[in-house]
Amino acid sequence: MMETLWMIEPWHWLVLGFSLLIVEMFVPTFASLWFGAAAIIVAALAWLLPVSVSVQIIIWLLLSAIFLLAWFKFIKPLAVDRTKAGLGGSVIVGETGMIIVQPQPDRAGMVRFSVPIVGAAEWMCRTRGEQVAVGDRVIVTDIIGNELIVSSMTSKAAVNQNMHV
16 A cells, blocks of 8 residues: 555656646746646656656756756846836936937937836937037936936036046
8 A cells, every 4th residue: 555655657747747837827936837847857757767756756856956046046037127117217317328319409319228218218318408419428317207318428427527636
């Protein structure tokens, strides 16, 4: 009787693996996904190689740990949303971008950011009387409506340098 309890067939691992994958669909935390993937791999190994139940469990635990470590160390950092979408407009102040359309006193220009900010990579901008040219690096100093108020990075550096002298 006791030895039949320890009879784990490869299809048991397969059922466990797919069950954990189904659980992952309803609880999207990436917690059961890696255990399910490891169980499916153990099922394949158990079908191909004659390994004992204890070795199967050890392989499952090791693969689960490796998959979890790989997820948190390598894959999850790549999925970080750097766009700042959904955040308030104040997150734009202090960001740096490049002028792609020169702002004029009678019309707004355009600034492009290397990473989309609050859902867009390009924003309408104006200056406070300062002249900026296409290709200049600018920093966002304020927001008025849908337009950003920008200032040249070179003038900021000159101001900061004069303050330190």
